[in-house]
Amino acid sequence: HKLSFGEMSLNDDDAVDLAPVQDTPPRTLDEFLEEAWCKKGNSREIGLGSIFPWQYWFTMLACGVANSSDASEILCLSYILSNDDFQKKFIRENSWSGGFLASTVFLGMLVGGLVVGALGDSFGRRPILMFGLVCNSVAGLLSSVASNVWQFSTLRFLAGLGIGATVPPLFTLVTEIAPPSKRGAFVTLCASFWMVGSIFVASVAFFLFEYMKCSWRIFAAVCALPSIVAVLLVGIAVNESPRFLAIQQQQDKALDAINKLALRMNYKDASKLYTRSEVFYHYPNGEPTRHPSKHFAVNSGQYVIASIGEGFRDFVKSTLNVYSTNLRKNTLVLQTIWFALNFGTYGILTWINSIFAVINLQNMYYNALLFSAANLPGNVASAFFLDRIGRTYMLGITSLASAASLLLFAFFVVQRTNNLKYQSDTYNASGIVISACCFQAFSIAAWNTIDTMTSERFPTSIRSTGMGVCAASGRIGAMFAQIINGELVQDKPARILIVASFSLLVSAAMPLLFYSEDFTKRGLVDDFRDHGGKYYEEIAPISQAGGIRNDETYLRPKSTVRYHSGISQNNSLT
Numbered sequence: 001h002k003l004s005f006g007e008m009s010l011n012d013d014d015a016v017d018l019a020p021v022q023d024t025p026p027r028t029l030d031e032f033l034e035e036a037w038c039k040k041g042n043s044r045e046i047g048l049g050s051i052f053p054w055q056y057w058f059t060m061l062a063c064g065v066a067n068s069s070d071a072s073e074i075l076c077l078s079y080i081l082s083n084d085d086f087q088k089k090f091i092r093e094n095s096w097s098g099g100f101l102a103s104t105v106f107l108g109m110l111v112g113g114l115v116v117g118a119l120g121d122s123f124g125r126r127p128i129l130m131f132g133l134v135c136n137s138v139a140g141l142l143s144s145v146a147s148n149v150w151q152f153s154t155l156r157f158l159a160g161l162g163i164g165a166t167v168p169p170l171f172t173l174v175t176e177i178a179p180p181s182k183r184g185a186f187v188t189l190c191a192s193f194w195m196v197g198s199i200f201v202a203s204v205a206f207f208l209f210e211y212m213k214c215s216w217r218i219f220a221a222v223c224a225l226p227s228i229v230a231v232l233l234v235g236i237a238v239n240e241s242p243r244f245l246a247i248q249q250q251q252d253k254a255l256d257a258i259n260k261l262a263l264r265m266n267y268k269d270a271s272k273l274y275t276r277s278e279v280f281y282h283y284p285n286g287e288p289t290r291h292p293s294k295h296f297a298v299n300s301g302q303y304v305i306a307s308i309g310e311g312f313r314d315f316v317k318s319t320l321n322v323y324s325t326n327l328r329k330n331t332l333v334l335q336t337i338w339f340a341l342n343f344g345t346y347g348i349l350t351w352i353n354s355i356f357a358v359i360n361l362q363n364m365y366y367n368a369l370l371f372s373a374a375n376l377p378g379n380v381a382s383a384f385f386l387d388r389i390g391r392t393y394m395l396g397i398t399s400l401a402s403a404a405s406l407l408l409f410a411f412f413v414v415q416r417t418n419n420l421k422y423q424s425d426t427y428n429a430s431g432i433v434i435s436a437c438c439f440q441a442f443s444i445a446a447w448n449t450i451d452t453m454t455s456e457r458f459p460t461s462i463r464s465t466g467m468g469v470c471a472a473s474g475r476i477g478a479m480f481a482q483i484i485n486g487e488l489v490q491d492k493p494a495r496i497l498i499v500a501s502f503s504l505l506v507s508a509a510m511p512l513l514f515y516s517e518d519f520t521k522r523g524l525v526d527d528f529r530d531h532g533g534k535y536y537e538e539i540a541p542i543s544q545a546g547g548i549r550n551d552e553t554y555l556r557p558k559s560t561v562r563y564h565s566g567i568s569q570n571n572s573l574t
Contacts, residue, residue, distance in 0.1 A: 026278040029243055029258060030180050030523040035272075036262035037179035055264035060186060062233035063174050064193035066133060069227035070163045071197025073140050075349060075372075076223035077102060077156065079205040082353040082364075083216045090149045097149060099486020102350050103479045104153045106342075108160020109167075110475035113468045115315065116161065117168030120464030122314035125169040125176075126240045128464070132169070133231045135162030140224030144217045162227075164475065168467035175455035175463070176241040177261055181521050184386035187452040188379060194444065195375030197226055202372040206365040243460050246283040247526055255279050318465035322458070330457050331466065333514045335473035337395070337450060337507045342474035344402070344503035345443045347481025347496065352436065355493045359416050359432070367433050374437035378444035390520045391453040392511045398446040399508035403501040405439035410497035417494070446507065453511075456519035460526040477503075 027035070080086050081098050091097040112132065120128040139158035146152035171187060178186040204222050208214040242261065245254035259273045267273070322331050348355075352371060356364045378398075386394055412431035458466030485496045 036267040062237040066230040068193040068197030102482035105160040106478040108157040109164035112161040112164020114472035116165035117468040118465040120169035125173040132165030137227035144220035192379035198372035202369040338474035339477035340507035343477035344500040346478040374440035378441035382445040382448040401442040403504035406501035409435040
């Protein structure tokens with residue numbers, strides 16, 4: 001393959017010295033996405049399709065529906081656990097059964113996020129995302145016909161496995177295909193579909209349980225529909241991340257993917273599309289990070305075994321790289337935040353309907369619908385402020401407000417439980433619903449922030465692994481919350497709220513006490529040894545012929561920098 005760069009004509013063997021020294025280096029992937037989004041040099045045609053980039057928004061819609069399917073499968077358990085028929089047949093007198101059932105979902109999410117989701121750095125974001133959605137769909141449908149608590153728990157574990165496998169590649173993919181200046185807004189858009197899933201579940205519960213008096217089995221089957229729809233939409237509208245393809249040394253596929261993405265944004269000027277020279281400038285030829293097929297026939301059993309073995313080795317290597325010197329502090333801080341947020345939020349979300357039932361709050365399903373709708377102001381606020389005030393301050397403010405809301409929630413629960421005569425029951429009931437909705441709004445804004453922050457903080461080569469490791473830490477926190485809250489919900493519901501509020505205070509303090517670089521409106525880093533966007537003088541040795549040893553990162557000296565994608569020398573956008 002012969003490549004031309006200006007007046008240079010090079011073969012593959014010379015590809016490591018692809019680009020001549022230029023005053024203005026070729027556009028990075030981030031710069032091109034920003035240019036395409038801002039429509040610079042765009043020759044538009046008249047018509048709605050050319051004015052509004054509906055194809056790009058449809059891609060984001062598909063990613064959002066995938067996230068809503070996760071919300072549907074997680075939150076449906078809250079309504080099932082509070083269903084009288086389910087309690088009589090499955091939980092009976094064993095208070096531990098409810099906590100055990102709820103924890104199996106998060107155990108599945110732990111395994112799925114840590115092991116399966118992390119394979120997105122080896123096999124690609126899209127294939128792992130599709131696997132998670134299919135697993136979620138099948139397990140969700142089968143759980144509606146479970147005949148005992150053990151079958152139901154096993155199927156909820158598999159549903160959790162699918163959810164855990166979905167989250168890391170989903171937010172990694174959205175982060176990598178969004179323009180830097182709007183990355184926070186698009187990740188928030190994707191995350192906001194959690195609200196769509198929660199409102200869907202609440203509406204279905206309100207209709208099936210309150211009016212139709214249907215069985216929980218029908219409810220469980222209907223709640224699997226978002227996952228099925230997501231499989232179809234992602235299959236049609238979502239392509240592989242061009243950044244992932246580029247670091248896998250699939251430059252031509254990366255070029256095709258990035259230009260398709262630009263065209264979906266209505267970037268019509270063909271003369272200004274991304275070029276092969278720009279791809280090879282930033283991602284020179286080298287040994288791919290994953291190549292089990294080079295030794296075996298594609299359809300052979302040896303290939304399958306080799307792929308699994310290669311994937312496992314990649315998983316171990318990527319997980320170790322997450323704790324490398326450059327990233328260790330960053331990873332540990334994020335893991336602590338994820339643990340605290342999961343403990344404080346999922347510990348409430350799973351049991352919110354049970355809390356409403358224990359304190360005899362009327363119109364439980366209606367109040368649950370209001371609770372789900374409270375996601376909207378949180379999503380709007382995070383979409384508006386996240387790219388303006390930055391991730392660190394946004395997370396601190398929203399987590400602190402969530403904790404305050406839970407303390408207020410606990411106060412009204414105690415008041416209602418004690419039935420104080422000098423305050424009307426309506427007063428306490430209204431206070432409970434309002435404080436619960438405030439908690440939901442602030443906590444969803446905190447989740448939008450941590451999803452964006454985590455996906456930005458890790459380099460492309462281990463981004464999905466980093467998301468999986470952090471999400472796994474969160475699932476451990478959620479599992480502890482289910483076990484503890486399952487014991488407290490019947491007799492001491494206020495204690496659940498107080499403990500969760502202290503957990504959220506931890507998530508508010510961590511980013512402020514252990515501040516690290518904020519990536520708001522900045523370009524993404526591609527390699528874990530280039531974390532922070534700094535140009536290293538020399539990481540990998542250069543041979544006399546200009547070649548480079550086969551290494552997993554392919555960093556170059558400053559004079560021939562290629563394998564990372566900063567926006568500019570200071571790696572920032574204005």
